Amino acid sequence: xxxxxxxxxxxxxxxxxxxxxxxxxxxxxxxxxxxxxxxxxxxxxxxxxxxxxxxxxxxxxxxxxxxxxxxxxxxxxxxxxxxxxxxxxxxxxxxxxxxxxxxxxxxxxxxxxxxxxxxxxxxxxxxxxxxxxxxxxxxxxxxxxxxxxxxxxxxxxxxxxxxxxxxxxxxxxxxxxxxxxxxxxxxxxxxxxxxxxxxxxxxxxxxxxxxxxxxxxxxxxxxxxxxxxxxxxxxxxxxxxxxxxxxxxxxxxxxxxxxxxxxxxxxxxxxxxxxxxxxxxxxxxxxxxxxxxxxxxxxxxx
Amino acid sequence: xxxxxxxxxxxxxxxxxxxxxxxxxxxxxxxxxxxxxxxxxxxxxxxxxxxxxxxxxxxxxxxxxxxxxxxxxxxxxxxxxxxxxxxxxxxxxxxxxxxxxxxxxxxxxxxxxxxxxxxxxxxxxxxxxxxxxxxxxxxxxxxxxxxxxxxxxxxxxxxxxxxxxxxxxxxxxxxxxxxxxxxxxxxxxxxxxxxxxxxxxxxxxxxxxxxxxxxxxxxxxxxxxxxxxxxxxxxxxxxxxxxxxxxxxxxxxxxxxxxxxxxxxxxxxxxxx
Numbered sequence: 186x187x188x189x190x191x192x193x194x195x196x197x198x199x200x201x202x203x204x205x206x207x208x209x210x211x212x213x214x215x216x217x218x219x220x221x222x223x224x225x226x227x228x229x230x231x232x233x234x235x236x237x238x239x240x241x242x243x244x245x246x247x248x249x250x251x252x253x254x255x256x257x258x259x260x261x262x263x264x265x266x267x268x269x270x271x272x273x274x275x276x277x278x279x280x281x282x283x284x285x286x287x288x289x290x291x292x293x294x295x296x297x298x299x300x301x302x303x304x305x306x307x308x309x310x311x312x313x314x315x316x317x318x319x320x321x322x323x324x325x326x327x328x329x330x331x332x333x334x335x336x337x338x339x340x341x342x343x344x345x346x347x348x349x350x351x352x353x354x355x356x357x358x359x360x361x362x363x364x365x366x367x368x369x370x371x372x373x374x375x376x377x378x379x380x381x382x383x384x385x386x387x388x389x390x391x392x393x394x395x396x397x398x399x400x401x402x403x404x405x406x407x408x409x410x411x412x413x414x415x416x417x418x419x420x421x422x423x424x425x426x427x428x429x430x431x432x433x434x435x436x437x438x439x440x441x442x443x444x445x446x447x448x449x450x451x452x453x454x455x456x457x458x459x460x461x462x463x464x465x466x467x468x469x470x471x472x473x474x475x476x477x478x479x480x481x482x483x484x485x486x487x
Numbered sequence: 488x489x490x491x492x493x494x495x496x497x498x499x500x501x502x503x504x505x506x507x508x509x510x511x512x513x514x515x516x517x518x519x520x521x522x523x524x525x526x527x528x529x530x531x532x533x534x535x536x537x538x539x540x541x542x543x544x545x546x547x548x549x550x551x552x553x554x555x556x557x558x559x560x561x562x563x564x565x566x567x568x569x570x571x572x573x574x575x576x577x578x579x580x581x582x583x584x585x586x587x588x589x590x591x592x593x594x595x596x597x598x599x600x601x602x603x604x605x606x607x608x609x610x611x612x613x614x615x616x617x618x619x620x621x622x623x624x625x626x627x628x629x630x631x632x633x634x635x636x637x638x639x640x641x642x643x644x645x646x647x648x649x650x651x652x653x654x655x656x657x658x659x660x661x662x663x664x665x666x667x668x669x670x671x672x673x674x675x676x677x678x679x680x681x682x683x684x685x686x687x688x689x690x691x692x693x694x695x696x697x698x699x700x701x702x703x704x705x706x707x708x709x710x711x712x713x714x715x716x717x718x719x720x721x722x723x724x725x726x727x728x729x730x731x732x733x734x735x736x737x738x739x740x741x742x743x744x745x746x747x748x749x750x751x752x753x754x755x756x757x758x759x760x
Contacts, residue, residue, distance in 0.1 A: 197585065200584055200585060200586065200663065204586040204589070205580075207576045207577060207580040208576070208577040208580045210572075210576065211573040211574060211576065211638065212577070212592070214630075214633030215596065215633045217614065218611055218629075218630040218633055219602075219607060219633065219635070220595075221610070222606075222614070223610075225613075226609055282504060288497065290497065290501075296502070296504075296505045298746060299508055299509050300508050301749075301750070302508055302509065302742075304688075305738050305739065305749065306739065307692055307710050307734055308692055308710070309694060309713035309714050309734070310515075310713060310732075310735045312714075313717070313727050313731050314511045314514070314728065314731060315511065316717075317514075317515070317518065317724045318511065323526065325514060325531065328529065328531050331530070357508075357511075361508070365750055365754055365757075366753065366756070366757030368754075369750075369751075369757065370754075370757065404757055407757050408757070414603070418604070418605070420694070421694045421695075424714065441603075441605055445695065448608070448609055449612075449699050458609050461603075461605045461609070464603055464605060465602055465603055465605075465606045468601070468602075469601060469602075
């Protein structure tokens, strides 16, 4: 009897040791590149660290400065505007496209592939292509406007247009990925629900609002949350499309662009770290808010 | 009659969307074959007067695209190999084994998913400098290996495997590692390929990390290398378009060939939340 409990205990111990060995390689990297890095970054935020040399602790001076830093506040406001433009557009367009693509038609496969293309294209290439199309002197957009004798627009350097232009590209580039996910979600809805509703005499709209939308809502929520997080970290297209030093930059620069510039162009590492901490808190706050809303807007079928 | 008209409207709407998506690519292709002089002509020509390859030749000579390719390929290869190994091992432990602190460790790992990547960049860059890895190919992939998302995704799949399989294997004299390697891993092959595809796409697209950690032209990826094509003063767009096409073509080809796997891979991430 005693022997058996011992062997059971021994087995449990062996299992635990084996489990620790299995997670050890991953956890070593996570400790170094994530958990360790997180606390180091937090610490840097309280220092005057530059690109090299020693750093001195300066308390919350970086954060005090950020609160008065016009360029930072502008970048925060720009980021909010990006979210305001891009999130509803991406969500609406991707749901609409997924619904349109969820049909049996000749050639639908080809149409789907075309619409999915931006999901597997380099943002750098997308940025360069649109930068060319939005070029002031020779870009396609202005050439088309010229055909209708409209005035040229400095899409990327006019402070009134730069943020809008980047948003347009972000939306164009970021609809494809959600469409793929939403389409898979639509296809996983059993057709028996819709058939039953049809028999009960529900029209198309009623079927959409009472069956498709609730059953798709967890996927829509996932798309919402990833789109929000992505747009709050918008950087690539701004970096590639808006020339640094152009007058459009101030009105297009996002929080991440500002972080990148402070940390890796100007070499203000301590200040940059503080900016990244604020970005982290902002994203955390928004994510928690959305998670809180999840219970109200998402329908769970269990 | 009504169905016919509906179908036409649907085709028209979808074709319009497909056109809006494809057109920028098409315009890039057309520009890439034009001479500089033709590309800035007003009004613009649509089809190039004659398809010339000189832009491709010049951009390939000016920029080390073979290095961009090699670095990108090696980065993706190493991220996939190491990530699949490390994440599947850890995910198996989190899904199937009992050990003190399991929930705590797993949930703190998940908390990382909430954090924007930027908060790790400064310390990670410094770690790379300290390890003498800055400006090397290793720097491109090393921090991307340790994926909380990958671990979470694979754990979900491991949890779906019936326990009776493990018990049968133990009775047959398998140890835990053999169960993991020979029984569980083959069963989650679709999940592994999904994770590989998602990882490949995100590593391929990432711009900021390669831009920060590698500064020599011959240590850049396609993503960061492309951003160097913009000139300080004048930008020769036909050459830039040619470079852009050279950079995106392989992934687009892979996508056309492995459409089903790509689409399933991306969809998996959304469905298994």
